[in-house]
Amino acid sequence: MKLIATSLKLLPLFSLLFMIMIGSSWQIGAFPLMPALLLIPVYYWLVYHPSWLPLGGLFVVGLFYDSLMNHGLGLTSFFLMLSALFGPPIRSYLRPDKFPLIWFGFGLFSGGYLLLYGLIISAGFALFVSWVNGIILYPLVAWVLSHLHGRIQKYV
Amino acid sequence: MALFQRYKKPGPLKPTPNPYPSRFQFWRHSLLASFIFILIGGGALRFYKPFYDPLQDRLFEGVAWLQKGFLQPFHETSALLKDAHKFIYLKDEHGRLKLENENLHKEIQVLRPLAHENAVLRKMLNVPSVEVIKYTAARVLSSPYDGLHRFFLIEGGEKDDLTKDQPVIVEEGVVGRLEKVGTHVARVLLLTDVNSRIPVVTSLSKEKAILSGNGSFLPNLVYVNDVKKIQIGEQIVTSGLGGIFPPGLPVGIVDAVENSKIKVRPYVPFQRVEWVQVLKIHPESFYKEINTALEEE
Numbered sequence: 001m002k003l004i005a006t007s008l009k010l011l012p013l014f015s016l017l018f019m020i021m022i023g024s025s026w027q028i029g030a031f032p033l034m035p036a037l038l039l040i041p042v043y044y045w046l047v048y049h050p051s052w053l054p055l056g057g058l059f060v061v062g063l064f065y066d067s068l069m070n071h072g073l074g075l076t077s078f079f080l081m082l083s084a085l086f087g088p089p090i091r092s093y094l095r096p097d098k099f100p101l102i103w104f105g106f107g108l109f110s111g112g113y114l115l116l117y118g119l120i121i122s123a124g125f126a127l128f129v130s131w132v133n134g135i136i137l138y139p140l141v142a143w144v145l146s147h148l149h150g151r152i153q154k155y156v
Numbered sequence: 157m158a159l160f161q162r163y164k165k166p167g168p169l170k171p172t173p174n175p176y177p178s179r180f181q182f183w184r185h186s187l188l189a190s191f192i193f194i195l196i197g198g199g200a201l202r203f204y205k206p207f208y209d210p211l212q213d214r215l216f217e218g219v220a221w222l223q224k225g226f227l228q229p230f231h232e233t234s235a236l237l238k239d240a241h242k243f244i245y246l247k248d249e250h251g252r253l254k255l256e257n258e259n260l261h262k263e264i265q266v267l268r269p270l271a272h273e274n275a276v277l278r279k280m281l282n283v284p285s286v287e288v289i290k291y292t293a294a295r296v297l298s299s300p301y302d303g304l305h306r307f308f309l310i311e312g313g314e315k316d317d318l319t320k321d322q323p324v325i326v327e328e329g330v331v332g333r334l335e336k337v338g339t340h341v342a343r344v345l346l347l348t349d350v351n352s353r354i355p356v357v358t359s360l361s362k363e364k365a366i367l368s369g370n371g372s373f374l375p376n377l378v379y380v381n382d383v384k385k386i387q388i389g390e391q392i393v394t395s396g397l398g399g400i401f402p403p404g405l406p407v408g409i410v411d412a413v414e415n416s417k418i419k420v421r422p423y424v425p426f427q428r429v430e431w432v433q434v435l436k437i438h439p440e441s442f443y444k445e446i447n448t449a450l451e452e453e
């Protein structure tokens with residue numbers, strides 16, 4: 001039973017991998033969905049259940065992303081771990097029942113992340129479009145993740 | 157909002173016992189301590205080449221294999237739908253192909269004497285025969301793009317005799333070159349990527365230049381001797397310098413010339429490419445020849 005509970009706790013990390021697979025395979029028009037699409041589950045779990053996103057797991061997910069996207073290994077791992085580090089202080093300002101506030105928080109979080117990311121990898125307008133795509137898609141992905149969250153919480 | 161139903165109103169705060177009985181327990185649970193520990197450990201391994209390079213190769217292979225498995229059902233479904241579509245319009249397609257076949261037959265009848273004449277003249281003038289380049293067709297698995305790097309993952313690798321730096325083309329023109337080759341999967345560096353540099357020549361002004369990718373859809377033409385000679389709409393083809401791309405492959409057309417910056421619009425519609433051809437050229441032999449010549453000099 002403990003094994004099942006542990007496996008279920010890994011599902012949030014798998015949701016990140018799933019997003020990487022989806023985001024790297026499809027684009028909206030000619031503009032990328034990544035990396036903003038990856039940030040949606042990262043933000044969701046950091047807000048609602050940060051203990052399900054351990055730093056080690058984020059490190060591995062970052063390696064996966066870097067390997068797929070042809071970055072130097074460790075760049076995304078660093079950014080994701082940094083997000084996890086800043087998660088708890090920001091979390092205290094958010095109210096889970098106020099969705100617009102959470103959504104706005106995502107806009108700020110992803111904006112900050114992509115700004116830093118864009119400065120380091122020198123990407124411009126495409127990242128901005130990715131950010132807008134991420135904000136538009138946030139409610140849909142968060143709705144799916146909230147259902148997954150409910151199911152996991154039921155058994156863990 | 158009913159969207160997030162797990163929220164419960166917090167009850168009155170109660171004093172909780174100290175969760176960390178020892179200092180070690182405190183640091184073990186500290187996010188910052190874990191962050192610093194992983195950062196130092198990962199950073200140290202990052203700069204240890206004997207560990208980093210094999211890890212990068214293995215990760216690429218593993219990740220590409222996972223993505224291949226993930227996308228397989230989508231590719232199969234897409235192929236099935238296309239087959240169904242073809243089946244519905246089978247009669248129309250048959251008529252079209254029959255007409256095309258007749259036209260091609262007529263074309264062959266005209267071209268055959270010309271080919272013979274060409275061969276005779278080549279022999280008389282002692283012109284070396286044109287080498288026929290072999291190629292392998294490979295399916296595009298996915299085209300990851302994150303705002304900077306743009307490349308294709310293709311189904312084919314060392315087992316198909318693919319090697320690094322082999323040119324990748326489609327019917328319309330040059331796509332890029334193989335950047336990394338795994339056992340079953342390879343990565344194609346597209347000509348629009350920031351790391352891509354292709355030696356090219358303009359068709360009318362005969363200016364040699366380098367096509368430099370910049371992450372956008374319109375790569376730049378750099379190291380042009382005389383920018384004023386370049387005309388908008390001029391065709392760009394590979395020059396053959398560098399030993400990777402054979403000369404004369406179509407690349408694109410000059411789209412705009414602004415403040416000495418020349419933008420080129422590639423012929424290849426990167427969004428719609430499903431299959432590519434990898435030319436079986438081995439640039440290593442070219443590099444070896446150059447190195448030998450330089451050493452002799």
